[in-house]
Amino acid sequence: MKTIGIIGGMSWESSAVYYRLINQEIGRRLGGHYSAKLVLSSANFEEFSQWQKADDWQAIETAVDDMAQGLVRAGADCVVIACNTQHEVAGGVTERLPVPLIHIADVTAEAIQKADFRTVGLLGTRFTMERQFFRGRLKDRFGIDVILPDAEDQTYVHQKIYDEFSKGIFRESTRNRFISIIEKLAGQGAEGVILGCTEIPMLVQAVHTDVPLFDTTTLHAMAAVEFSLI
Template identity: 45%
Template sequence: METRMRTIGLIGGMSWESTVEYYRLINRGVRDRLGPLHSARLLLDSLDFSVIAACQREGDWEGAGTRLAESARRLEAGGADCILIGANTMHRVADAVEAATSLPLLHIVDATGDAIRAQGLDTVLLLGTAFTMEQAFFRDRMQRDHGVRCLVPETAGRAELHRLIYEELCAGQFRPQAREYLLELIAGGVGAGAQGAILGCTELGLLLGDADAGVPVFDTAALHAAAAVEFALG
């Protein structure tokens, strides 16, 4: 008898390095819940990140939102039952994506906020691209809907992390030196009062791996993927 399962619609390619991880985590989650031969019903619309990154650099968020909204409509037409944006920064245009279809958008901040509150924390360090750390879309939703305050590194730390993400992680380079730098940023955040750290870029979990940061670390890609599995099987 075929297991009843909803179809996940994933807007990916931003970057494809983390999209691969989404695919792995979602399928592993379904397998672990249902048994070794089960896999997820999933539609992927993989965008050319160079186009999206150009919109980011130019501040053309409306153009980026249009492209992601078109992607969501393609997924809906293909039979998806929900939409995931497989990137933290592109939740900057979540409203445009949500308005484009009748499908629920599983928001990465909500998946992360629920996990943070489940551990009883209310102040965390937010790490990600400069857009995610400096603009309000992530921090404001986290504070408003989950009661969690996000700290961010100092200016130089934000700039270097942004460079690492775009020049190394999105290009598939995961150097031990970059991992050590990430751990240094987390230690600095703890010194400033953070009780844990959000890996608010979907490539950062690939960089950190199983390294011990000394505090709870919330991998947004893994938490988002788990929320997708729960939706698909719930």
């Protein structure tokens, strides 16, 4: 079994989900008392939040790179950034890594292709929705078109991620608004919707809507399991 390296803490709420999902899946597949070989480097999310507000992506890349290299020194055979937004710096980090970085957009795109979809909606932080590191990668590498919420809905989604989800707050009223946004995207032609923030699946699951959802947290965690068992 290979060792999975996780860059977490952004936020720790979803990092805990990664840890649980990976270990549960290893146990399910192998039985007995099997659990994952895993090392975790957990960030102080306040630092990253301030760098994001200052648009200081160089500071973020330096911090993520340091964490990734630390995981490798600790024995990691791959690296997983347990946060969609921080994949903005994945390109530079990957260039310096001696082990694979499992990109969250790639595993999501593979699931979309498996569903035979060509157009999907995307929910996430405003960085994930506005910048090209996620939706541009889906289009350029996989030919998948991405529909975004309107400006008002984008602002709402972004604020709830930072003001509620990253603090462990999940309200029914927020879920209802998210479901409305998801269904609006479907009405605009999205065949499914990407939950492109690792906290969103803690609020909205498939039982809440008939629109197909792509849970990036679970997809990413399962890709890490696949790598570890190759």
